[in-house]
Amino acid sequence: MRIVDTKGQQCPAPIIATKRTLKEAKKGETFLVLTDNRTSLNNLIRFLKDNKTEFSVEEAGDIWTLRITKKTAEVQQTEAEKYCNTDIPHFTQGNFIIVFSSDKMGEGDEELGHLLMTNFIKAIKDLESLPKTMVFYNNGVKLGSVDSTVSEHLKEIEKMGVGLLFCATCVKYYSIEEKIKTGSLSNMYEIAQVMASAAHIIKP
Amino acid sequence: MKIDLLKMVENGGCSAKISPVQLEEMLKFLPLPEDPNILVNIDTRDDAGVYKVNEQLALVFTTDFFPPVCSDPYEFGQIAAANSISDVYAMGGTPVIALNIMMFPSAKLPVEAYGDILKGGSDKASEAGTRIIGGHTIDDFTPKYGLAVIGYIHPDKIITNSGAKPGDCLILTKPLGTGVILAGQRLNIAADSDVNEALRLMKLLNKSGAEVMVKYNIRGATDITGFGLAGHSLKMAKASSVSITLNMNRVPLIGNTYALIDQGCIPGAAFRNLDYAEKDTVFDPDLDYNLKMAAFDAQTSGGLLISVPGRKEKELLLELKNSGLTSSAVIGNVSDFNGKALLLI
Numbered sequence: 192m193r194i195v196d197t198k199g200q201q202c203p204a205p206i207i208a209t210k211r212t213l214k215e216a217k218k219g220e221t222f223l224v225l226t227d228n229r230t231s232l233n234n235l236i237r238f239l240k241d242n243k244t245e246f247s248v249e250e251a252g253d254i255w256t257l258r259i260t261k262k263t264a265e266v267q268q269t270e271a272e273k274y275c276n277t278d279i280p281h282f283t284q285g286n287f288i289i290v291f292s293s294d295k296m297g298e299g300d301e302e303l304g305h306l307l308m309t310n311f312i313k314a315i316k317d318l319e320s321l322p323k324t325m326v327f328y329n330n331g332v333k334l335g336s337v338d339s340t341v342s343e344h345l346k347e348i349e350k351m352g353v354g355l356l357f358c359a360t361c362v363k364y365y366s367i368e369e370k371i372k373t374g375s376l377s378n379m380y381e382i383a384q385v386m387a388s389a390a391h392i393i394k395p
Numbered sequence: 396m397k398i399d400l401l402k403m404v405e406n407g408g409c410s411a412k413i414s415p416v417q418l419e420e421m422l423k424f425l426p427l428p429e430d431p432n433i434l435v436n437i438d439t440r441d442d443a444g445v446y447k448v449n450e451q452l453a454l455v456f457t458t459d460f461f462p463p464v465c466s467d468p469y470e471f472g473q474i475a476a477a478n479s480i481s482d483v484y485a486m487g488g489t490p491v492i493a494l495n496i497m498m499f500p501s502a503k504l505p506v507e508a509y510g511d512i513l514k515g516g517s518d519k520a521s522e523a524g525t526r527i528i529g530g531h532t533i534d535d536f537t538p539k540y541g542l543a544v545i546g547y548i549h550p551d552k553i554i555t556n557s558g559a560k561p562g563d564c565l566i567l568t569k570p571l572g573t574g575v576i577l578a579g580q581r582l583n584i585a586a587d588s589d590v591n592e593a594l595r596l597m598k599l600l601n602k603s604g605a606e607v608m609v610k611y612n613i614r615g616a617t618d619i620t621g622f623g624l625a626g627h628s629l630k631m632a633k634a635s636s637v638s639i640t641l642n643m644n645r646v647p648l649i650g651n652t653y654a655l656i657d658q659g660c661i662p663g664a665a666f667r668n669l670d671y672a673e674k675d676t677v678f679d680p681d682l683d684y685n686l687k688m689a690a691f692d693a694q695t696s697g698g699l700l701i702s703v704p705g706r707k708e709k710e711l712l713l714e715l716k717n718s719g720l721t722s723s724a725v726i727g728n729v730s731d732f733n734g735k736a737l738l739l740i
Contacts, residue, residue, distance in 0.1 A: 202578075202661070202662060202666075203578050203582075203660045203662055204582055206661055207658055207659035207660055208659075209659065210658060210659030230663055234661070234663055234666040237669070238659075238661070238666075241684060241687075242684060359679065359680055359681065360681050360740050363677065363738060363740065364640065366638075366730060376680075378681045
């Protein structure tokens with residue numbers, strides 16, 4: 192087992208050594224990090240927790256031993272409930288997604304843009320096959336707000352089995368966390384993943 | 396013999412500041428003097444105190460000193476002076492006079508080092524138009540140096556931590572990374588070019604930034620030092636009763652700062668600052684860990700964080716860049732308080 196001895200070293204040296212070993216280690220490999228400095232220990236613990244790394248600490252005398260196990264990048268678990276609240280399960284879904292980067296449709300008059308977008312979202316329900324996922328980012332997230340003219344329609348579409356992903360960064364940026372009652376908040380990794388794996392992307 | 400001040404210290408510059416958590420605990424028990432002429436005190440978590448002399452004149456009064464951030468005594472003197480004077484600039488004042496504050500291990504360092512530190516301080520003060528008119532030295536290990544500075548300001552034109560308003564844009568005038576690079580230098584993993592750039596930036600006065608602020612009637616600003624960008628932003632948000640959003644992707648970093656943090660080169664002060672700010676901060680789930688830690692990196696003689704109202708940020712940015720603060724960038728904004736004082740995205 193690898194042992195990273197950082198006794199006598201001060202921050203950030205122990206973190207640098209730990210990070211290097213984490214990079215070198217194979218998946219599932221366990222290694223030890225030794226430190227005799229309480230501040231270094233605290234900072235190491237903080238660093239490992241923030242990076243979601245599995246570890247335990249043992250204390251013996253004036254020396255702490257961190258037992259660290261390398262796991263690969265966390266795989267996003269599919270939430271069962273996302274698929275369980277589908278009241279009407281027999282809608283067909285195509286291998287396409289719809290991306291909303293704005294709360295308006297097309298260039299031109301703002302009012303008209305809003306109206307068109309409302310009509311577009313209403314029309315989705317009547318499509319022969321539904322989108323797999325609808326992704327909302329930047330101004331698009333405002334469509335999901337309870338104040339929006341389409342929030343009820345979005346709820347219905349979600350019940351039909353369509354995943355709604357709202358960019359968490361955007362929702363926070365516009366301070367509307369409290370107002371998003373449908374779909375789920377998502378990160379850019381997931382959004383990029385959904386976009387990359389779709390056969391077609393529709394952008395109204 | 397070549398003098399290397401860095402051999403004498405563990406935490407140089409503003410990294411040596413006491414933890415902000417401890418500081419707030421201790422200051423709680425200190426009564427604040429009451430006097431109608433005290434226009435700014437520690438209450439608003441500001442950089443300096445301001446005392447009104449008459450309707451046209453108030454004094455900005457501040458002090459700052461710290462252990463060496465670099466090997467060369469002359470350069471250390473320059474940096475320490477630039478850092479001390481910066482607090483006057485951050486409030487929109489004009490520094491006028493100063494006193495040296497020095498702790499010097501006379502048994503461990505040759506007297507030339509003493510002279511070189513003072514010479515560096517004196518030259519930097521001259522550049523700022525400030526006269527050093529005295530000082531005080533204690534024989535002590537490790538060496539520490541700084542100034543107590545008095546500046547002039549108009550009582551109605553004070554720029555404070557509490558002047559940020561919802562709708563304002565935030566501009567930062569110097570890139571971040573001095574703490575990370577200095578820590579990397581000690582471990583011999585920082586590039587010389589990055590160390591030199593960090594030294595240049597630490598020596599750079601915030602003078603031109605202050606002039607631009609005064610010209611545009613800015614009311615809210617602070618300088619970024621030991622508590623890091625996030626720590627000082629949080630203090631500003633609290634003092635102004637607003638929420639501040641920092642877009643870390645837009646924050647300029649010195650040279651290879653990001654790569655150093657990615658190697659794990661995260662100084663202890665960054666963790667200390669994180670502890671302080673955490674409970675009032677929301678971290679976006681997409682926020683990159685290395686950028687997050689950059690936000691908490693303790694800066695020495697860092698840039699100004701300016702709260703710019705009225706969509707004037709583009710004009711200000713241009714003027715700041717033309718005045719030599721070439722890395723100035725819009726890095727965030729101010730909104731109504733939404734439950735958490737600080738949001739890092």
